[in-house]
Amino acid sequence: MKSKFQKIFKGGLGQLTIPIIAILILVIFNLIRDPSFFSISVTHNNDGNIVLAGNLISIINAASELAVLAMGMTLVTAASGGQDISVGAAAAIAGSAFVSMLKSGSTITGGTVLLAFFYACLFAMAFGAFNGTLVAVFKIQPMIATLILYTCGRSIAYWINGGATPTVSSPIITAIGSFIPGIPIPTPVIIVIVVAIIFKLVFHFTSLELFTQSVGINEKAARLNGINATWIKLLSFIILGLCVAVAGVISVSRLGLINHETILLDVEMDAILAVAIGGNSLGGGKFKISGSIIGAYVIHMLTITLYAMKVSSTDVKAYKAIVIILLVVIGSPVIKSKFTKRMTQLKNRKTKVSTKGAL
C-alpha cells in the first residue's frame, strides 16, 4: 500500500503541484470563511427539471468555455512556443456563424443545430488554419500572427451579423446552454467532459502528443527525425479552432444571443493564464492538458470566491492579479531552486546531528 502511494507521488506531483496546491488553498480558504460554501442542493429550475445548484456547480459550469479553450491553447503553446491571443475574437466569429446558420432556416430542429455547429466549426477551423499558416509556414511569432485576428475578429463577427445582435430562442439551444431535461448536471460540463475524453482518446491512439512535444522542444531535431513540424503546428491551430467553435457555441447557447462585443471578452488572457497555472511552459515543449483544465477551474473558483466576498465585478481583476503574481512567484524557477537548496541544507544538517547523537 505504501509502496504504491510512493510510486504515484514519486518526485512530487510534477508540474501539477502548483495548480493542485492553488485549488487546495482556495478550497480551504472558502471552507474556513463559509463552511456551507460548497454545499450542493437539488432544486427545480424554471422549466420544472430537477437540477443541481450551488457554488461548486456554478464554478464548474461557468468555467466550461475556458476549460475547452485552455485544452486547445495548451496544444498550440506546446507546439509553437507561443500563444493564440485571438481565441475570443474567433469565438465571436464562430458564434455569429452558428447564429446566422440557425436564423437562415425557418425552424430550429436538432438537425439544423448540428448543421449550424458544423458550419461554426468550419469557420473557426478556417481562421485557425489562417493563424496556423502564418505561424508554421511564414514563421511569424504566434502572438503577432494572431494579433491580426485579435484586431479585426470582432468586427468580422459584427459584419456576419449584419450590424445587429441577433437572438435565438429554442428549447434545443436552452438545453445546450443550461440543462437537458432529466439530467441534473449542466450541459456545458458534460461537453467539457466529452471534449476531454476525445483529447485523451486522440492522445492514446495517435502519436500527436509525442510529436507535438518534440516539435515544441526542438523543431530542427524533430524534423530530422521525420516529423513534419510545419504540419504539426498547423494542426495544433486547427484543433484550437475546433475548441474555439465549441466554446463559442456554448457561450451563445447560454445567453441565447450573440453580442460580438461582449462574448467571451478577455477570455484569451484567461486561457493563457490557465495554461501557465497548469504548470505548462509558455515557451513550448512538454505539456499536460489536465493541468490546464485545473488551471481554468482555479481561475473561476477564484473569481466566484471574490464575488462571494462581495467584491464588485469590475474590481475583481485587481485581486486576481495579486493572486496570479503570488502563484507565479511561488512557481518561479529562482524561488524553486532556492527552496530546494535550503531543504537539502536542512536535511544535511539533520543527518549530521543524528550521526553526532549516535556517536
Place this chain on the structure above:
Amino acid sequence: MKTRKEFLREPLTDTQLLMTITISIFVAMYAVAMGALQGGFLHAQQVFDMLNDNASLIIVSCGLTIVMITGGIDISVGGVTSLVVMACILYLNHGGNVFVAALLALGIGLAFGLVHGFLISYLEIQPFIVTLAGMFFARGMTTILSVNPQKVEHEGFANLRSTQIEIPWLGYTAKNGNIVPARIELGVLVAVFCLIVVFLILKFHRLGRGFYAIGGNQTSALMLGINVKRTRFLAYVFSGLLSGVSGFVLMMHTGAANATNAAGMEMNAIAASIIGGTLLTGGVGNVIGTFFGVLTLTTIKKIVVSSGLNQPWWQSITTGGMLCFFILLQSVVLSRRNKKKKAT
C-alpha cells in the same frame, strides 16, 4: 576610414531595412490619400491632429519598443495609462497641485516598471504573465478608485490643458473666411521629447546597445560582460515610466477619466511597433520606425473614414488587413535575406 562610396555600398541592417519599408509605405499611402481623397488630407492640421490624438500612444509605443527589442513584452501599458489618468484627476479634483500630479503620474509608472522588472528579470517569470497581471491590477485599481467617469475641475490644469502652440503660416482659410492656424498640443512636445531621448539612448548609450545585445543573443551578451539581468530590469522600468508619462499626456488631451480609458492601447502599441519594424523575437527595432508605425495606423483609419466606408466594422478590418500585409512583408523580406546570407 570608409569613403562615402563604400559606406553607401554597405547593406542596410535589418532594423534600417524594415524601418525604410515602413516609412516609404507611409509616405506613399499619405500621398495617395492626398491625391485621391483631397479634403482634410491637404491641410497640415491633419498631420497635427494625428499627433495630437496619438501623443500618448507614441510615448507608450516607445517604451514598448525598448521592451520588445530586449525580446520581452509589456501588455500592461494601457492599464497603467488608464490608472494614471484616473489617479491624477481624482488627486487634482481634491485640490491637488499640477506639479505633484505629474510626479504622481511618474511615480505610478515607475512603481509598475520596478515591480515588473524585478519579477521578470530577477525571478525569471515569463514577461507575458507578469505584465498581464500588471494590466489586470491596473485596470482593477482604476475601477476601485472610481467607477464613475471623472472630469477635471482644476483651474491651473485647465489652463495647462488649453495651452496650444499655434503656427499661423501652416493654417488654412476656413469656409467663412477666417484664418485657422495650425494647432499643436503640449502633449505632442512631450511625445517628441520622449522619442528623441529614447532614440538617443538606443543609438548611442551603452545601455541602449545592451538592449539590442540581450535581445539578439542573451548568452553572447552575457559573455560580452553585459549585466543581462540589470539591463532587462531597466527595460521594464523605462516602459513603466513612459506609461506614466503617457497617462499624464492622455489626461492633458482628454481632460476626463473613465474605466475604459486607453482600452486596447497595448495592442495598438504592439501593432505600431511591429509595423515600425520591431521584431518580437528581439534585437531588431527602432523608435523612429515605431513613430511612423503609429502614423501609419492612424492614416489607415482616417482613410477608411473619409473614403465613405461608414459601417463600423471596416475600420478594424482594414487595420487587421494592413497589419497582416506588414507582417507578411517583414517575414518574406527577412527570410529572403537570411537565404542570401547563407548562400554567400
